[in-house]
Amino acid sequence: MSASADRVVVRGLRLWAHVGVLEHERQMGQWFELDFSLGWDLTAAAVADDLSQTLDYSRAIQALQLQARGLRCLTLEHWSDRILQVLEDLYGPVPIWLELRKCQAPVPGFSGIVAVQRSRRWLP
Template sequence: MSAPADRVLVRGLRLWAHVGVLERERVTGQWFELDFSLGCNLSVAAAADALEHSLDYSLAIQDLQRQARMIRCLTLEHWSDQIFSLLEEIYGDVPIWLELRKCQAPVPGFCGIVAVQRSRRWPT
């Protein structure tokens, strides 16, 4: 099975959250960045030029910002599960792919990006 031909994609959603293994990460908070895709058929929305036939990404952005302000956990893996749950509450059982990045991992001498990539119902 192949990935959905149509998708709504959000890239570079910056979120401030209290997530990390180190206590100071959970107390102080830090920036994260999220990309996500929602698989769907966009042909009706395209033909009708009607948002009600698409997936309104603004709902996800607002709810994810709210979730990020409230979450307290150790791992990106746990937070990504919470993101899946939130997106499923909004859009139902659509295929979802996400990448959640920690913008500044607290590893001495490391300036790269740490991330998890996960999917639900997204064919590989």
């Protein structure tokens, strides 16, 4: 992460996508939820009150919504890698952490949430 512990955080981004091992998951689609954090020194933006000095999260939200609409794949792992790539394409090699959740995993007797957590250049 940068010398600062600052970060831009987006939580609870709901995305409709056609992802899943089962054929009907890819055919019909389903809801997923995404949280992500981007490491960035926010001091200059805070002092100057200047959007150009920070990471504009609206760009990420719009790009990820667009990506999800056209996505067809089997695994959360693959999709999470593609999400990381979108974020890097937008903001460069910044520290990134994400959690991608499948809201209704098709496992008999299970009503919880399944997720993957991924990161690049993220220091705990």
